[in-house]
Amino acid sequence: MSSSLRPKTLRAKLIVGQIAVIIALSVVTGVVAVLALHGFLTHDLDRQITEIKQPPVGSRAPGLNAKINPDGTVEGTIELPYWDQPRPLNASELKQLKDLDPGNHSVDFGQDVGYFRIHVDPTRIKGMPSGPVDELVWQMIWLLVALTAAGVAAAALVGQRIIRRSLVPLDRVAETATRVSELQLHEGDVALADRVPDTDPDTEVGKVGLALNRMLGHVGEALEARHASETRVRRFVADASHELRTPLAAIRGYAELTRRSEEEVPDQIAHAMGRVESEAVRMTSLVEDMLLLARLDDGRPLEREEVDLSRLVLDVVGDARISAPQHNWRIALPEEPVIVEGDVQRLHQVLGNLLSNARTHTPPGTTVTTGLNVHNGRVDLTVTDDGPGIPAGLEVFERFARGDSSRSRAAGSTGLGLSIVAAVVGAHDGQVSVQSVPGKTEFTVSLRL
DSSP: OOTTTSOOSHHHHHHHHHHHHHHHHHHHHHHHHHHHHHHHHHHHHHHHHHTOOOOOTTOOOSEEEEEEOTTSOEEEEEEOTTSSSOEEOOHHHHHHHHTOOSEEEEEEOOTTTOEEEEEEOSSEEEEEEOHHHHHHHHHHHHHHHHHHHHHHHHHHHHHHHHHHHHTHHHHHHHHHHHHHHTSOOSSSOOOOOOOOSSOOTTSHHHHHHHHHHHHHHHHHHHHHHHHHHHHHHHHHHHHHHHHHHHHHHHHHHHHHHHHHOSSOOOHHHHHHHHHHHHHHHHHHHHHHHHHHHHHHHTTOOOOOEEEEHHHHHHHHHHHHHHHOTTSEEEEEOOSSOOEEEEOHHHHHHHHHHHHHHHHHTSOTTOEEEEEEEEETTEEEEEEEEOSSOOOTTOOTTSTTOOOSTTSSGGGTOOSOHHHHHHHHHHHTTOEEEEEEETTEEEEEEEEEO
């Protein structure tokens, strides 16, 4: 059977299987019944033939009557009910009879005469037409075919209803699983309230429903525990970051005060205080980044206003040219200004982090191109460089991701820049992606217009 014609659903397979079983049983029963009927009628016809007496002279007896002469020749007559009178056996018929052994035989005398049931004795041959038997057998065959067709049709209708009703609980299981599969389970507070209704533990489908309900209960508890743990971690990070701001500001202030003092300080002490001040600045930046991520994780809304991305690109790339003149900074913008709705400060931070990432992790002389591409109601902000690329398998948007030795504290990287990019873009209902091969790395931020 062609794969396109094979039933695919369980309901269709059950119905087709039921019909196939009914047809097979009907065929077997019909064949047995027809063979039994044919055997019974043939046996009865043989009995009638053997009981035929020699008809009186001049009388008519429909059938075949012949005698076997001592020299082996055969002579006799044959008659059918609708003939006017019997006729002598012709040469072909005599030849067929002469070749028969004693006993009962079925002989075909041709289209005009048809089949005869013949009984051969040593001296006599008797026979009767078997047409009535064959006709009755064929009537039985057609009756069985009609009954089988009616039975198959009735079984298909009744079976379809029974199977459909029996599979309703399975449909409920599928619907529940589908609803759960459409939930966003990867983050946030997820409530798995869906359950399979009306589960009967005495049925196979009911057992599946109960198992699915238990599984959903365990998964729901695990998701609640995960959310509670994430909430505690975020709260701790936010609280710790907030509490660190004041002492870091004090450390930085005292370091600056020492540096600005008019009193002469030994070079070693001056260098140490310079390091204290620079690390305090870096630590302050890390704390601010962690606070921002904590706010974004909590789903706090951003400012919403019209932002000219074209102007934003010009400003941020201009700053990059001044801070990193050893790189080649290029711009590819459309002629018309590109306006989106968002938080201008955070979008400025997104592009700044992408350019800072390109500057930090590519050698001097690298060309970095920033472009805007408008299509299908969206705008793609791209930052492309021809640097060495990103190591394969590195999840660059994970927090504190470091891909190589250049991602070091000396380079001023906190490991949170691209994480902030992903979080801010996500808060704007956008997507960020990266494609990298040696010689080309491209970050793409897609936003709705």
